[in-house]
Each structure stands twice: as C-alpha cells, then as structure tokens.
Amino acid sequence: MSPERHKAQVDAQELVAQADTGARSLSGNLGTMIAAIAFIWSAFQLYVASNVPFWLYDMTGINLIFNNSEVRFIHVAFGLVLAAFAYPLFSRSPRHTIPWYDWVLAFLGAAACLYLVFMRSEIADRAGLPTQMDLIVSTTGLSVLAIAVYRSLGLPLVVVAVVFLAYAMFGNSPFLPEVVQWRGASYGKAMWHYWMQLEGVFGVAVGVSSSMIFLFVLFGSLLEKAGAGNYFIKAAFSLLGHLRGGPAKAAVLASAMSGLYSGSSIANVVTTGTFTIPLMKRTGFPAEKAGAVEVASSVNGQLMPPVMGAAAFLIAEFTGVSYQQVVIHAFIPAVISYIALVYIVHLEALKMNLKGLPKPPVHMTVIRRLIGVLTGFIGITVLGLAVYYGLGWIKVAMPALTFPVVLLLFVVGYLYLAYVAAQVPDLEVDDPNAPIKELPAAGDVGRTGYYYILPIVVLIWCILVERFSPSLSAFYATMAMVFIVVTQHPLKAYFRTQTQAGQFGQGVVDFTEGMIGGARNMIGIAVATAAAGIIVGTVSLTGMHQMIAALVEFLSGGNLLLMLFLVAVMSLILGMGLPTTANYLVVSSLMALVVVDLGEQTGFIVPLIAVHFFVFYFGIMADVTPPVGLAAFAAAAISRGDPIKTGVQGFIYSMRTAALPFLFIFNTDLLLIDVGLMQAIFVFIVSVVAMMLFAAATQGYFFARSKLWESVTLLLIAFTLFRPGFWLDQIQEPxxxxxxxxxxxxxxxxxxxxxxxxxxxxxxxxxxxxxxxxxxxxxxxxxxxxxxxxxxxxxxxxxxxxxxxxxxxxxxxxxxxxxxxxxxxxxxxxxxxxxxxxxERLPKELFYIPALLLLLLIVMIQRRRQTQPAF
Structure with missing residues (x-):
C-alpha cells in the first residue's frame, strides 16, 4: 500500500475513532483496564437481557435481578466512565495515558449514577423533595454528562442541551419574548426532574438504549468481528463489479448490507469505503463523486431496517407502534431509495462511459446458469416455506418444543454451511490498490459465509414470527452470533482435516474483541441518549413544542407545504454533528408534534409514524450536508478529495431521499399503512419506477442526455406515479x-x-x-x-x-x-x-395511464439520440 494511501486510511480510521469508539490509544495495564470495563459492560447487558438472573434466584435464592430503572442508571454509569477514559478532553490532551482529571470525572460520573441505585428506596420516599445531597449529586451528574458529551460527540449537543436546561429554569425571564415564556422551574425542581427520576436523563431514550440498542450494536460488532463485513463487500463486488460503474454499485449494495446491523454512517463509510472508494477512482469516478457515492449509500444504511441506525426502537417507543410495524413501514422507502441510488450510479457511468471490472470466465452455458439460479431461488423459497409453516405448525401443536426445534435446525444448518465454507479458502482482505485481474466468482464468495446469515434469520424470526420483544430477539440473535464467532475457526479446521491447535483460541479472541468493540461503539450512543433526555424532559416539562409550532405557523403563514419545508430545514440544522440516535431524539422531540399540531389545525391528518419518519429522514441528511457532514469528511479522507465538494455531490445524490418524506406524508401507501399484500407489491413496483424516473430527472440523463423540458416532464411523471391522488383531488372532491x-x-x-x-x-x-x-x-x-x-x-x-x-x-x-x-x-x-x-370517487390509479403514455413519448424521443445501451 502506498504511503499516501496508508495515510488516507489512517486519517479515516482516526475520524471514526473520534466519532464512535474513542480516540485515546492505551496499552499495557491501562489498555487492559479499559478493555475489561468494556467487556464487563457488554456482559452485564447480556446478563440483564437473559433469564439468568431469575434462574440464579430460583436455584440459589440470591437476588441479582436488576429492575428497568437500575439498568438505566448502571448503563449511563458505564458510558460516563468509558467516555472519560477513551476520549481525550481537549485536542492537546494525552492520547497514550489517562490524566488525573479524567480519573476524577470517571469516579464522579459513576458515583452520581450509582447513588440512584443504592438510594432508590429513600429517594422514592422523598416524593419530589430533594435533599442537599440530592442536589449535589444531580449537579455533579449533569456536569459530568455535559463533559462526556463534549468529548465524545462535540459541542453541538452540549449547547442544545444547555439551552434547554436554561429555558426550563429561566423561562419566565422578562428579557424573553412573551410568546416563548413559561412560569419557569426552581433549581431544585429542575434537578429532581432531570436527574433524580425517570423524566430527564434516565428517561425513555436511555431506557431504549439500555434494553435494546446496546444488544443490536453488540450484535453488529460481533458480526463484523466474525468477518461478515469483508464477506458482504466481496459478495457485493462479485455480484455487481462487472457492470458499468461496478465498484460504485457494489459500494451501494455493500453499504445496504452493512446497514442491516450498523448504527453509524461514519463507520459504514470507512468500513466499506476503504475498499470501494479507491476502486471507484480507478474505474473513472472523480474523487468527489467516488466519496459522494459511498456517503449517500452509507447514510441510506441508517434508514435500512431492522436497525435503522439504532433509531427503530426509539421510533416504536415514541409513536406507540410496535417494532415489527416500524420495520414494515420503513421497508419500501429504504429499498426504493437504494435502488434509485444504484440507478444514479448507473447513469453516472453512462455519462462517463465507464466499464466494469473483469469478471471470471464462464465454464457453462447460459441455460445451465439460468437453471442453477432458478434452482437456488426455488430451493431458498421451499426452505423458507418449510421453516415458516413447519415451525408454525410445531408452535401450535407442541408449543413447548418450538425453541428446541429451532435450536436444532440452527445447529444443523450451521454445521452444514460451515462444511460448505470449509471446501473453499477463507476470504482475504484485499488491498484496493492491488491490480484486479478478475472478480471472484459469486458462488465461491457466497459459500465462504452463508452461515453469517443465520443469526440475522434468527433475529427476524424472533421479531416477525415469534413476536418476541426486540430486546429478547436481539439477545437470542447475539447468542447465536457468539456461538458462531467462537466455533467457526475450529469447525472449519475440523472439516478441512487441519490441526485445530489455536483455532478455538482465535474464536475466543474474536469474541472478546467483539464484546469490547460493541461496548466502545455504545459510548457515544449512551451519553447521547442521556443528554437527549434533557431535551425530551424539557419539552414534557414546559410544552416547548407548542411555542415552536406557533413560530413555524407564523413563518409559514398557514401554508402546509411551506410548513413542512420549514420543519425539514429545522430538522436538518438540529441534526448537524449528531450521531443517528441523538439526531432522531432531538428532531423528533422538537419537530414531530409541530407537524401533527399544525396539520390538525389546517385540516391535514397524517399518521404519527409518518411524521416521525419525516423528521428522522431529514435529521439523517445532516450526515451528508455541508458544512458539518461528518460522513462526507470521512469519505474525503479516503478519496483525498475536497470534503465540501464531496458533501455537495453527496447531497445531490441524496435528493431522492429528501423527496421521499414529502411523498409519504401525502401518500401513506409508501409506508404500507393499511395496505394489503397484493397492493403492497403493486405500490413497491410503481414506487421503484417513479423513484428511478426522479433520479433520471435530477441527473439529467435517461436514455440520452436530457433536455430541460424532458427532465421537467420526467419529474411530472414521477410525481404522478407517487401521488396520483393529487390530480384526482382537482376533479373530484375527496x-x-x-x-x-x-x-x-x-x-x-x-x-x-x-x-x-x-x-x-x-x-x-x-x-x-x-x-x-x-x-x-x-x-x-x-x-x-x-x-x-x-x-x-x-x-x-x-x-x-x-x-x-x-x-x-x-x-x-x-x-x-x-x-x-x-x-x-x-x-x-x-x-x-x-x-x-x-x-366515492374514481380510482386514483387511472392517472397512471396518461403518465405512462407520456413516459413512452419521452422514451421514443430519447431513443433517437441514444448512443449506447441504456442498461
């Protein structure tokens, strides 16, 4: 690897460390201590999510059962301690040792949280009358939390939280405009509200973080440590690398697969971008466009179910919609957005006349390959139906045996897929600057890691079929992942008849590093959700959203579209510099109820889940939007391009994502709300076509370079396909x-x-x-x-x-x-x-007919100017 390339990768990894896991690098006893604390945190979260505490109590009579509030306090305590140890406080603070003041801050943070654990019963007896010690502990805890947020997430969230805290206490000050004044809270009341009970720091957000988000982040860390990240990248390249702009299309697919378990767009950029961005540049993409493709696809990964950047669980909590329904509602917008991004990449490749990477030689006829593909699809379908209906029957006939049967099927499936993987060499992490003579065969890549899919299958089975809680589902999926991480190396060595010496030890090392990595990835999320609790607590204490609603109503003049635009811009600004979880908490606390309230005042009723998705999408766009788009900076560090230009280009690529919230606000069919199966399939197909036309219009290229009127016409067609009801409303009253x-x-x-x-x-x-x-x-x-x-x-x-x-x-x-x-x-x-x-009106779908006829006209006109195949 060239020195310049190595420096770029180091810069990108440093950015991820600063944003996600902690920039302080410690060795020796200090490094071991931090690793031990992180491992214990992960072990504690697995312990409280399992039935082990109840089993211990039944077997020994020892009560080590933690209730929900105690888990929240301990969760934040771990986050504050690790934030003090892992993140330097200042840019000049030592990186290879822990200064004395960080030891003090770690102790004070842990003490302020554990005070609530050991004094819980006494605090409950005081019923809102804090003692002097309560006020000291609360003040100390909030101060340490502010410092932890600053060092791990930067200044923006600290400023926002302090403003909200000050508003709660000084909201009655005469210098404030009368429209935003409220009666104000005393210092004692504010401290009690924010720290001593479950209304502020330790509120709903920390509850979701400690019970669900941690387990999913840990699951993703173990999956990555097992080698799934490299597997997904290689699989994406083997499938798409030979197409026009193949590396860019593979980057989109790899980021989509990483988005299944990733909770950070920045980490996603570096994980996949380290490999994809140099290859995109080598095939003809400029540095800024290569980085922008990776940024757009990685940010989209935060919208991909089932994790959605760890925000899916918060959305379920705040909207009252079940987690399973949140996943279903999020599916179509996320998938069509990814399909449109692949199409944008394809259009860019057409405009630059790019070629794909060399593909492996074909040793069989097209007919045999087609039969093989069909056999694979049919086999997977039959297996899926057998599992679904077979286990469904067992659950009804013998409910007590359902879990043992699932466990048996998992073990048998894992042993078989591990045997299949053992027949081919393990995947190596390639140097993206090394010459590529030909792409690996998709079948060979697939066989090396089919078993990585099993824990994801367990997760989805538990959530969507067994209807377990998200935390219990994540626990079972994580334990399945732990089993694979520990056993995959010795098992494949056994099937290869190789010596197994050291293989089990390698599995234990991977498991330990995965546990440590999961905890370190959670530091920022833990302190962010705690700080966001101040914002949520202030809104509930003061009714602040009503004041913001009045401001938006005044600025918009009652115009619904202008109101939505203002909310989108505010969400974008509020989300700048924040990780996905804190981002959603801030924008939803302030802006979601604004849309609901103002909509109801203007006669516009929209489901609450659609409103939360609206603000979530625009909050996420802050990761790509200059000047604070951290994902764009990470991509630019790898591509050596200009970060601002990368962010601007990434925003252009992400315009399709910015259009989606406006569309599903007015057409909730896109979120599959009250939509049957056949209608859902129809909605999906129409939405894919519409979004691809929108992408073609914004890129100025369809079958050939588009004239301005052609792009405008494509936008009109896309709008009609997305919202045919608009035209129906013009001729018939709704x-x-x-x-x-x-x-x-x-x-x-x-x-x-x-x-x-x-x-x-x-x-x-x-x-x-x-x-x-x-x-x-x-x-x-x-x-x-x-x-x-x-x-x-x-x-x-x-x-x-x-x-x-x-x-x-x-x-x-x-x-x-x-x-x-x-x-x-x-x-x-x-x-x-x-x-x-x-x-009772005409079917709105009738307007698809003129739209499709108009599309046919555009195709016929552009085909005359076409100089190369459109697909």
Whole structure:
C-alpha cells in the first residue's frame, strides 16, 4: 500500500475513532483496564437481557435481578466512565495515558449514577423533595454528562442541551419574548426532574438504549468481528463489479448490507469505503463523486431496517407502534431509495462511459446458469416455506418444543454451511490498490459465509414470527452470533482435516474483541441518549413544542407545504454533528408534534409514524450536508478529495431521499399503512419506477442526455406515479361534507372502523378574541347512534342555534389533551363546523395511464439520440 494511501486510511480510521469508539490509544495495564470495563459492560447487558438472573434466584435464592430503572442508571454509569477514559478532553490532551482529571470525572460520573441505585428506596420516599445531597449529586451528574458529551460527540449537543436546561429554569425571564415564556422551574425542581427520576436523563431514550440498542450494536460488532463485513463487500463486488460503474454499485449494495446491523454512517463509510472508494477512482469516478457515492449509500444504511441506525426502537417507543410495524413501514422507502441510488450510479457511468471490472470466465452455458439460479431461488423459497409453516405448525401443536426445534435446525444448518465454507479458502482482505485481474466468482464468495446469515434469520424470526420483544430477539440473535464467532475457526479446521491447535483460541479472541468493540461503539450512543433526555424532559416539562409550532405557523403563514419545508430545514440544522440516535431524539422531540399540531389545525391528518419518519429522514441528511457532514469528511479522507465538494455531490445524490418524506406524508401507501399484500407489491413496483424516473430527472440523463423540458416532464411523471391522488383531488372532491345536526346522522351512518373527520372551531384559551381551528380523526366504534359514538370518544355535543356545540371533555378522555387549546367557557361556543367522510370517487390509479403514455413519448424521443445501451 502506498504511503499516501496508508495515510488516507489512517486519517479515516482516526475520524471514526473520534466519532464512535474513542480516540485515546492505551496499552499495557491501562489498555487492559479499559478493555475489561468494556467487556464487563457488554456482559452485564447480556446478563440483564437473559433469564439468568431469575434462574440464579430460583436455584440459589440470591437476588441479582436488576429492575428497568437500575439498568438505566448502571448503563449511563458505564458510558460516563468509558467516555472519560477513551476520549481525550481537549485536542492537546494525552492520547497514550489517562490524566488525573479524567480519573476524577470517571469516579464522579459513576458515583452520581450509582447513588440512584443504592438510594432508590429513600429517594422514592422523598416524593419530589430533594435533599442537599440530592442536589449535589444531580449537579455533579449533569456536569459530568455535559463533559462526556463534549468529548465524545462535540459541542453541538452540549449547547442544545444547555439551552434547554436554561429555558426550563429561566423561562419566565422578562428579557424573553412573551410568546416563548413559561412560569419557569426552581433549581431544585429542575434537578429532581432531570436527574433524580425517570423524566430527564434516565428517561425513555436511555431506557431504549439500555434494553435494546446496546444488544443490536453488540450484535453488529460481533458480526463484523466474525468477518461478515469483508464477506458482504466481496459478495457485493462479485455480484455487481462487472457492470458499468461496478465498484460504485457494489459500494451501494455493500453499504445496504452493512446497514442491516450498523448504527453509524461514519463507520459504514470507512468500513466499506476503504475498499470501494479507491476502486471507484480507478474505474473513472472523480474523487468527489467516488466519496459522494459511498456517503449517500452509507447514510441510506441508517434508514435500512431492522436497525435503522439504532433509531427503530426509539421510533416504536415514541409513536406507540410496535417494532415489527416500524420495520414494515420503513421497508419500501429504504429499498426504493437504494435502488434509485444504484440507478444514479448507473447513469453516472453512462455519462462517463465507464466499464466494469473483469469478471471470471464462464465454464457453462447460459441455460445451465439460468437453471442453477432458478434452482437456488426455488430451493431458498421451499426452505423458507418449510421453516415458516413447519415451525408454525410445531408452535401450535407442541408449543413447548418450538425453541428446541429451532435450536436444532440452527445447529444443523450451521454445521452444514460451515462444511460448505470449509471446501473453499477463507476470504482475504484485499488491498484496493492491488491490480484486479478478475472478480471472484459469486458462488465461491457466497459459500465462504452463508452461515453469517443465520443469526440475522434468527433475529427476524424472533421479531416477525415469534413476536418476541426486540430486546429478547436481539439477545437470542447475539447468542447465536457468539456461538458462531467462537466455533467457526475450529469447525472449519475440523472439516478441512487441519490441526485445530489455536483455532478455538482465535474464536475466543474474536469474541472478546467483539464484546469490547460493541461496548466502545455504545459510548457515544449512551451519553447521547442521556443528554437527549434533557431535551425530551424539557419539552414534557414546559410544552416547548407548542411555542415552536406557533413560530413555524407564523413563518409559514398557514401554508402546509411551506410548513413542512420549514420543519425539514429545522430538522436538518438540529441534526448537524449528531450521531443517528441523538439526531432522531432531538428532531423528533422538537419537530414531530409541530407537524401533527399544525396539520390538525389546517385540516391535514397524517399518521404519527409518518411524521416521525419525516423528521428522522431529514435529521439523517445532516450526515451528508455541508458544512458539518461528518460522513462526507470521512469519505474525503479516503478519496483525498475536497470534503465540501464531496458533501455537495453527496447531497445531490441524496435528493431522492429528501423527496421521499414529502411523498409519504401525502401518500401513506409508501409506508404500507393499511395496505394489503397484493397492493403492497403493486405500490413497491410503481414506487421503484417513479423513484428511478426522479433520479433520471435530477441527473439529467435517461436514455440520452436530457433536455430541460424532458427532465421537467420526467419529474411530472414521477410525481404522478407517487401521488396520483393529487390530480384526482382537482376533479373530484375527496370528502362528503355535513354540517349542523346532519353531522350526528353522518356519524350514525358510518360503518364501524371507518374514520370521520370532525372540523372544529372555537375561541383560543389564551386569546378569547382569536378563533382557532382543529381537525379530529374520529374512528367509528360499534355503538349504535351518532350521539353514542361521540360519547364513546369523550365528545358531548349539543345543538345550539342550528350548530353543534361541544362541551369540555373530561381530562381522561381520548381528545381531552388535543382540545386544551379551546376556551369552553366564553361567550362564543366551540362548535363542530362540519364532518367529512371519504367520497366515492374514481380510482386514483387511472392517472397512471396518461403518465405512462407520456413516459413512452419521452422514451421514443430519447431513443433517437441514444448512443449506447441504456442498461
């Protein structure tokens, strides 16, 4: 490897260390100590996720069971200690030793967290009346946390958290604009809220981090240590390397596969980019475009189920949607975004007239290869159906034997696939600068690591079929991965009839390094979720999202599209410099409810899961967007290109990702909400075509270089395929309206399970001279009669001069919180202005016909100018 190339790789690895695992490099006793702490953290998280504590209690009577809150406290304690030891506090701080002040900070951080463990019962008895020691501990804990966040994640999150903390305590200051003031909290109340109970630092975010995210990050670390990262890269190159722009297409596929378990876009860039970026440059991609392809594909990996950069579990927690449903909702947008990126790479290769890498010689006819491929697909399908329905039958007939049967099948499958892998040499990590005479055969690469798929199969089986909790599913998948890591080397040596001396030891070393790596990868996530708890706690304490909603409403002037654009920009800004998990926590806490509230005020109702995906997507875009796109800096360190130009090009490639949130806000079919299987397949096909047309329009190339009017036409076609309902709304009203007493009759006539939109208007609670509006989605129950159905939802309506006036709902009823903004006791009543149900209309899919005809016209026109095959 050339010195310049080696320096680039070292720079990139250093960037990952600074962002993910800690830039301090320690050896000797100090290195062993940090490794031991990290290993113990991983072991502790596996212990509390298992049934071992309960088994120990049943067998020995020793109570080593930790409740959920105690696990949160210990989780943060480990994060603070390792942050102090692994990350230098200042740029000039020593990298090869631990200064005295870091020992002090580690001790204080651990003590502040463990104080909550050992004093838990006494704290509960005080019921919100903190002692002086409570205040000292809380102040110390928050201070150490701020320092840990600064050293591991940088200044942005610290500044945001401090601003929110200051707002909670000084929100009543007269120098603040009246619109953002609130009554303020005393120092004691704030410290109690943020540290002494589960509303701030140790809130929902840390709960998800300690119970689910850690296990998935550990699973990914073990998978990487087992060799899966190199396997996925080689598999991607063997499948796509021979195509036009093959290395770039392989980079996209490798990043997609890495995204299955990775929680960091920066680590993804370096893991796959170290190999893919030099090869892209060698095949003709400029440095900035090579880096941008890797950045765009790695950032997209954060959107790929089942992990989604460790944010999938937080989304499930905050929206109340099951984790399984979150995975299903995220599937189509993530996959079509990746397909579109592959197509963008293909278009770039066409524009630059690039060729693929040399492929291995073919020793069989096309017919035999086709039969082999079909046999493989049919075999996998039959095996999948046998496992699904076979185990499904066993679960029903003999539920007690389901787990032993799954365990047996796993072991048998693993032994067979390990035997298959032993028949071919292990994969080596190639030098990307070495000359490539030909690509490896896909079959040979595949055989070396099919067994890596088994733990992922276990994970998906547990989540989607057995319906286990995400934490329990991750535990079983991690234990399956541990078994493979420890045994793969001696097992393959046995099948190869080679000496097994040292092979088992290598497995133990890989397992130990995987455990340590998983914990070190979690340092930033642990302290980020703790700091984000301050933001979440402030929002819940002050109702801050309502103030932001008022600001956005003022700036947008009530225009829905402008409001969504402002929220997108704010999410992009808030996400700059933050890792995926903290990124989502910040943007969702502040911006998700803004979209919901303002949408309801303008008559636009959108599912909460779609809103959270909207802000999540734009928060993630901060990783690629200059000037703080850390993934772009990592890619530029490898490509030796300009980081700002790399980020700009990466943003251009990611425009398809930026368009998706706007599309699924208005067309929730893309998220498979209330969509059947056949319709889901249809939606997927249409969405892929639409997104590829969008990519062609933005790249200015389809079958040939596009003229401006052709690109605009392609955008119009893509928009129509994505949202045909827009055109239908122009010729047919989407709703049937009712007003006055007819509203009650409309509700009475609606079938159970349908939705009726109730449009409300009434005086503002804070300004009785102001009339505000709100739209409620009333899901019809089984009750008979309109009044009974309204009452079942906590709404009491009375006739008032021909209008339907609402009484104030009881606090515990469904819509009580949403209606808090109305004044029910003024002279002007709160009324249901109108009710709406979906109208019977033409199928919106009819508009696909003119769109496809227009597409055919564009194809015919461009084919005349075509100079090379389009595919």
């Amino acid at each position: 709703y049937v309206d009712a007003a006055g007493p007819a509203i009650v009759q409309m509700i009475a006539d609606a079938p159970a399970g349908d939705m009726v939109r109730l449009n409300l208007a009434g005086p503002d609670f804070d300004d009785m001279d102001k009339i505000i509006t709100l739209t409620l989605a009333l899901v019809i129950g089984d009750e008979q009669g309109g009044e009974a159905r309204l009452n079942a939802s906590g709404l009491v309506a009375v006739s008032n001069d021909g209008a339907l006036a609402l009484e104030e709902p009881f606090p515990s009823t469904k819509f009580a919180e949403k209606l808090q903004g109305f004044d029910f006791y003024g002279d002007v009543p709160v009324v249901i202005v109108s009710a709406q149900v979906d109208a």
